[in-house]
Amino acid sequence: xxxxxxxxxxxxxxxxVEVRDGRAEHLRRVLRVGPGHRVRMGIxxxxxxxxxxxxxxxxxxxxxxECAGPHPPRPPVDLLLAMPRPxxxxxxxxxxxxxGVGRVLVTNAEKVERMYFDTHVLDxxxxxxxxxxxxxxxxxxxxxxxxxxxxLKVLVEDEVEGLCPGTCRVAADPSFARPVTAALAGRGxxxxxxxxxxxxxxxxxxxDLLARHGFGGAGMGTRILRADTACIALLAQVQAALKEAGAxxx
Amino acid sequence: xxxxxxxxxxxxxxxxVEVRDGRAEHLRRVLRVGPGHRVRMGIxxxxxxxxxxxxxxxxxxxxxxECAGPHPPRPPVDLLLAMPRPxxxxxxxxxxxxxGVGRVLVTNAEKVERMYFDTHVLDxxxxxxxxxxxxxxxxxxxxxxxxxxxxLKVLVEDEVEGLCPGTCRVAADPSFARPVTAALAGRGxxxxxxxxxxxxxxxxxxxDLLARHGFGGAGMGTRILRADTACIALLAQVQAALKEAGAxxx
Numbered sequence: 001x002x003x004x005x006x007x008x009x010x011x012x013x014x015x016x017v018e019v020r021d022g023r024a025e026h027l028r029r030v031l032r033v034g035p036g037h038r039v040r041m042g043i044x045x046x047x048x049x050x051x052x053x054x055x056x057x058x059x060x061x062x063x064x065x066e067c068a069g070p071h072p073p074r075p076p077v078d079l080l081l082a083m084p085r086p087x088x089x090x091x092x093x094x095x096x097x098x099x100g101v102g103r104v105l106v107t108n109a110e111k112v113e114r115m116y117f118d119t120h121v122l123d124x125x126x127x128x129x130x131x132x133x134x135x136x137x138x139x140x141x142x143x144x145x146x147x148x149x150x151x152l153k154v155l156v157e158d159e160v161e162g163l164c165p166g167t168c169r170v171a172a173d174p175s176f177a178r179p180v181t182a183a184l185a186g187r188g189x190x191x192x193x194x195x196x197x198x199x200x201x202x203x204x205x206x207x208d209l210l211a212r213h214g215f216g217g218a219g220m221g222t223r224i225l226r227a228d229t230a231c232i233a234l235l236a237q238v239q240a241a242l243k244e245a246g247a248x249x250x
Numbered sequence: 251x252x253x254x255x256x257x258x259x260x261x262x263x264x265x266x267v268e269v270r271d272g273r274a275e276h277l278r279r280v281l282r283v284g285p286g287h288r289v290r291m292g293i294x295x296x297x298x299x300x301x302x303x304x305x306x307x308x309x310x311x312x313x314x315x316e317c318a319g320p321h322p323p324r325p326p327v328d329l330l331l332a333m334p335r336p337x338x339x340x341x342x343x344x345x346x347x348x349x350g351v352g353r354v355l356v357t358n359a360e361k362v363e364r365m366y367f368d369t370h371v372l373d374x375x376x377x378x379x380x381x382x383x384x385x386x387x388x389x390x391x392x393x394x395x396x397x398x399x400x401x402l403k404v405l406v407e408d409e410v411e412g413l414c415p416g417t418c419r420v421a422a423d424p425s426f427a428r429p430v431t432a433a434l435a436g437r438g439x440x441x442x443x444x445x446x447x448x449x450x451x452x453x454x455x456x457x458d459l460l461a462r463h464g465f466g467g468a469g470m471g472t473r474i475l476r477a478d479t480a481c482i483a484l485l486a487q488v489q490a491a492l493k494e495a496g497a498x499x500x
Contacts, residue, residue, distance in 0.1 A: 002474045091341075095479045138473040179493055220486070221493070223388040224252045229345045229482055236483035237490045239470070243429055 001026045003040040003139040004051065004063070005132050011043065011065060017051075020060035023136075027053070027061045041065050042141035044132070048072070071141050075100035076191050077238050078164045080155075082109035082198035084227035086119040092228040093127055097134025097144055099235045102191065103164060107149040111200035122148055152206060156213050160193070167193035169215040172234050173202055176219035180237040183218035187245065192238055199227050251276045253290040253389040254301065254313070255382050261293065261315060267301075270310035273386075277303070277311045291315050292391035294382070298322070321391050325350035326441050327488050328414045330405075332359040332448035334477035336369040342478040343377055347384025347394055349485045352441065353414060357399040361450035372398055402456060406463050410443070417443035419465040422484050423452055426469035430487040433468035437495065442488055449477050 004023055011017040019027070027033045033053045041063065042048035049068035053061060079101050083089065089106075096104060106122065108114075120126050127146055135141060147163065149155040168187040170180065172194060184192065195215055202210070211217070220233060254273055261267040269277070277283045283303045291313065292298035299318030303311060329351050333339065339356075346354060356372065358364075370376050377396055385391060397413065399405040418437040420430065422444060434442065445465055452460070461467070470483060 095476070098473065098475050098479055099483065100473060137476055140473065179490060181490065181494060220489070223348065223350060223390065225348050226345070226387055229348055232479055232482045233349065233486035233489075236470070236486040239483075240429060240431065240487045240490060243471070244431060 001030070001136045003042050003048065003136050003141075005042050005044055005136045005141060006065075007044050008046055015065040015067075016054065016062065017065060018060045018062045024060045028056060033061065039063070040139060042135075042139070044135075044141060045143050046071050046141055048139070048141050074102045074142055076242060077101055077235060078103040078105070078167060078191060078193045079231065079235070080105045080107060080160070080193060080195040081227075081231065082107055082152075082196065082202075083112045083116045083122075084199060086116055086121045088226060088228050089116075090121045090130075092231060093121075093130035094134035094137065095228065095232055096235075097131040097140070098138040099232060100138065100140060100239075101144045101235065102142075103145045103147075105147055105149060105155065105160070105163060107152050107155050109152050109198045109206055110203045111198040117148070117150065153209060156209055160213070164191070164193045167191045169193045169195070169210075169213070170218050170238075171195040171197075171202070171207065171210040171215035172218055172220070172230070173197055173207060174219055174222060174224060175201075175207075176217035178216075178218050180218045180220070180234065181241040181244070183216045184238065184241045184245070192242070194234060194238055196227065196231050196234060251280070251386045253292050253298065253386050253391075255292050255294055255386045255391060256315075257294050258296055265315040265317075266304065266312065267315060268310045268312045274310045278306060283311065289313070290389060292385075292389070294385075294391060295393050296321050296391055298389070298391050324352045324392055326492055327351055327485060328353040328355070328417060328441060328443045329481065329485070330355045330357060330410070330443060330445040331477075331481065332357055332402075332446065332452075333362045333366045333372075334449060336366055336371045338476060338478050339366075340371045340380070342481060343371075343380035344384035344387065345478065345482055346485075347381040347390070348388040349482060350388065350390065350489075351394050351485065352392075353395045353397075355397055355399060355405065355410070355413060357402050357405050359402050359448045359456055360453045361448040367398070367400065403459060406459055410463070414441070414443045417441045419443045419445070419460075419463070420468050420488075421445040421447075421452070421457065421460040421465035422468055422470070422480070423447055423457060424469055424472060424474060425451075425457075426467035428466075428468050430468045430470070430484065431491040431494070433466045434488065434491045434495070442492070444484060444488055446477065446481050446484060
């Protein structure tokens with residue numbers, strides 16, 4: 001935890017907040033704070049700054065927040081993700097929040113097992129807890145927006161443009177030889193929407209559906225990666241490409 | 251498991267091998283193979299091809315291997331990694347093998363807790379098992395070479411050139427603004443050695459030590475990532491930069 005993230009509702013008008021859960025535990029046991037110590041703090045979807053520790057007790061830690069600036073811009077990448085195995089999805093939430101994504105559209109696909117959708121790893125409360133963990137790791141306050149979609153076709157045909165308007169769309173698949181940088185070459189100022197398939201891959205029908213709706217193909221080579229490894233690797237390559245373009249590179 | 255990986259010693263001269271462990275379980279329960287079915291198979295540090303299922307029993311699965319080609323080239327990236335928390339390292343082995351690394355030099359550093367080295371996640375048997383899992387995921391047969399180093403200074407001053415000769419050296423740290431692509435610009439045909447610090451970061455002394463031994467600095471931005479997320483993201487950016495250079499790009 002590199003930043004203590006609190007909900008706006010937890011904090012009094014004077015900026016004083018008492019945390020009692022895992023955050024208090026971490027402050028006491030790992031950071032070993034005492035009165036007068038300063039730690040980084042942020043408000044979910046709000047500003048970030050520092051906080052002074054006012055009091056530490058067995059019940060919790062009382063801090064006084066001082067905002068240093070407005071919330072950071074939303075990360076320029078959204079993710080359309082075919083639901084991985086629950087065990088993998090469980091680990092992935094915090095990592096996605098740490099890497100930085102604006103939106104996550106979790107979707108069904110032909111090679112996704114239906115029972116994956118009936119697990120607690122898609123419960124809003126569970127997701128929020130894991131996303132907060134990732135934001136606290138990465139020192140960000142911007143909560144990724146998450147929606148769950150049971151039909152890929154409906155999502156791609158009817159919903160995606162409303163959720164992620166005007167994005168540069170890229171579908172990742174090991175079958176594509178074109179690297180991510182090339183797929184983003186004509187992006188201009190648009191945000192990116194990256195589609196990552198299930199562990200068995202997109203089917204030809206799904207690849208065709210995505211292509212017909214503007215998703216350009218991109219790949220990372222022939223190695224078959226687990227969904228969480230693939231997501232992080234692809235997001236890292238998209239971020240590198242955006243930074244290079246932003247710096248006036250190729 | 252996208253490829254069944256066997257040790258050369260497990261196989262008879264006729265290419266027949268009986269697997270009995272988790273591989274047999276996966277073949278029976280997930281892939282549901284029967285006699286005559288074909289699966290991808292490879293030999294550790296040897297060739298890859300397919301295998302025909304000869305027999306399936308409660309004890310194991312008998313397969314006959316047909317080699318389709320020599321072993322793939324060693325991945326062009328080596329990793330010098332400050333030992334992360336054991337829980338993180340445990341998960342990372344398979345992902346490193348899946349991403350593709352030639353060598354992993356696990357090292358101590360100032361912000362690494364000594365007790366991390368006394369855990370089973372650095373046992374050669376445990377490491378090999380996890381690496382095989384990653385190779386089976388990515389369809390590779392090249393086992394990464396792993397060594398453990400208790401003194402960073404000795405490693406960097408005396409050992410690294412023997413272990414990873416003539417590499418283009420890059421040290422990753424959130425304090426560096428220069429992206430990975432730029433740090434690899436003068437690489438030529440050299441392999442890459444990527445140094446990734448502990449979760450608390452490299453100290454100024456360590457950054458200076460690395461700089462004095464030819465490690466150019468590179469970063470991915472200001473977000474602080476968990477060691478496993480950082481490794482995968484950095485390896486992905488190195489691989490993208492190598493591919494771009496190989497394709498005659500910038």
